[in-house]
Amino acid sequence: MNTEQLNILKEKAKKNRLLALEGIFLAKSGHPGGSFSIAELVTYLYNCEMKVSPADPQMQNRDRLVLSKGHAAPALYAALAQKGFFPEEELKSLRKIGSFLQGHPDSKKTPGIDMSTGSLGQGLSTACGMAFDNQDNFNVYCIVGDGELQEGQIWEAVMLANHFNLSNLYVFVDYNKVQLSGPVDEISLPGDIAKKFETFGWFATEIDGHNFEEIEAALTACKAENRPSVIVCNTVKGKGVSFMEGNPKWHGNAPNAEQYEAAVKEILAAE
Amino acid sequence: MADIATREAYGKALVELGKEHKFYVLSADLADSVKVDYFKKAFPERYIECGIAEANMMGVAAGIASTGVPAVASSYAMFTAGRAYEQIRNSIAYPNLHVVIGASHSGVSVGEDGATHQCCEDIALMRVIPGMTVISPCDAIEATQATKAALLEAKGPVYLRLSRPTSPAVNREDYKFELGKGVVLADGKDVTIVATGLMVAKAMQAREILLAKGIDAAVINIHTIKPIDSELLTTYAKKTGNIVTVEEHSTIGGLGSAVAEVLCENAPCKLTRVGVDDKFGVSGPSNDVLAYFGLTAEGIAEKVEKAVK
Ligand SMILES: Cc1ncc(C[n+]2csc(CCOP(=O)(O)OP(=O)(O)O)c2C)c(N)n1
């Protein structure tokens, strides 16, 4: 990745945060923290990694993405709009009656959404199912939250993926250290997440989830392996807005007008 | 009493009860939303944060209850009745353990979070389990007393259905909650509206709209859906010959079905079920979503008027 490409991606991630935040602000509800922590990840996936077609969202051999932590939908919707799946203007209808942009991803309503999610712990199983019959030779990407790892179903899926060696499955753990009611390690010690996956037979690597070059290198490493892989992304919840960073209060709260303005300024000022 | 959400009243009631009675409270990363954070603050040694692992939470609650100490397990309706259904059935209800399931954010009034978080199937799922008591309070006054009754009076498993938005007060401060007894809030001769939860206040408003149109509707609050007050329902079926049920739940399997079962066997009469008609919820501000499903005073009045004609 050269400097120019890198700068383009950085600009796109900035825009991703602005669009996500605008939707949340206008809806007066939503989840800014967990949306901001995956801004770089979804930006990278849709611009550098995934084989998808905005003109043909249902293309059979497309790569699939399951946002298992479905409450981060604003980041995903923004990425889809930025990619051209629908006009950015539509993002303003987030969470409103009649909108095709529901509070959590709805694959029936939104072009580009491959699986409905929102109830935590279920997405990875569906991603396994997608990866199973790989006649069309596509990849399946799945983003799970660090708090979400507490759901037992996640580990049922982890064992299944290993058993059936779903090598076209790439999982990202958004390790932002915070869940809804507080720091993850105060609620349920996550331990060494990468090592846990390794113990279950997966290839695991750990990166800075806000660094595009590290995301790229990690995916390259995963592809050299012939087994399911996980990329543990060290991130900051609420990344990009100082008063939101690492603060559980911004897990699921919308900013008021004053906070919104301050947040936009900060996001714009970022390098 | 000011307009307070039933989940708020429940959370505060648990603190009051905790001062005199020993029980544990469990939640799954939603203590603040389901209002058990008050209990967590007051009695940290009797609060168990289970993390985002609802099925496990139900099992832990069952284990605690099996030692003779009641347990209160709290999350959203979707992630209790829905997510942990089989753990509730087999680990809690089958051994008949005294676990109170505090299920907030029931129905479509959850609002913006949308269909994945709007549980309209929980009454159906819970009332079909043998030995389960199902309570759906209509306002904060009732929720406070229902929490107490669930913990101290009821035996075995209890499902307490709570709501996210504030509920306008329906009952007076001197109201006395009686487990299993329906409440006649207003008498009437033309038709009987049988409502539960948030819909009780709307049914009372609908009654006013109907009165202006010359229709005299009785309104009954069924706060205990199981065991249901068959006697009262039978009396009003015979008296008005026309019943309309109203619930923030699927019209399949919930209050409407429970009332239908009673009427068919005891006093067959005309029945209209108002609720969510076999559909998933949608995102939107709470009141907009309720209006989308016709669950407003006007929407209810319209259905009742049709039923009377
Ligand atoms: C099964 C289930 N239980 C509870 C919730 C409520 N909930 C929404 S987000 C969240 C916390 C998620 O934390 P984490 O996985 O760390 O996500 P992130 O930090 O990326 O936002 C909870 C408990 C839910 N959506 N699904």
Ligand SMILES: [Mg+2]
């Ligand atoms: Mg997290």
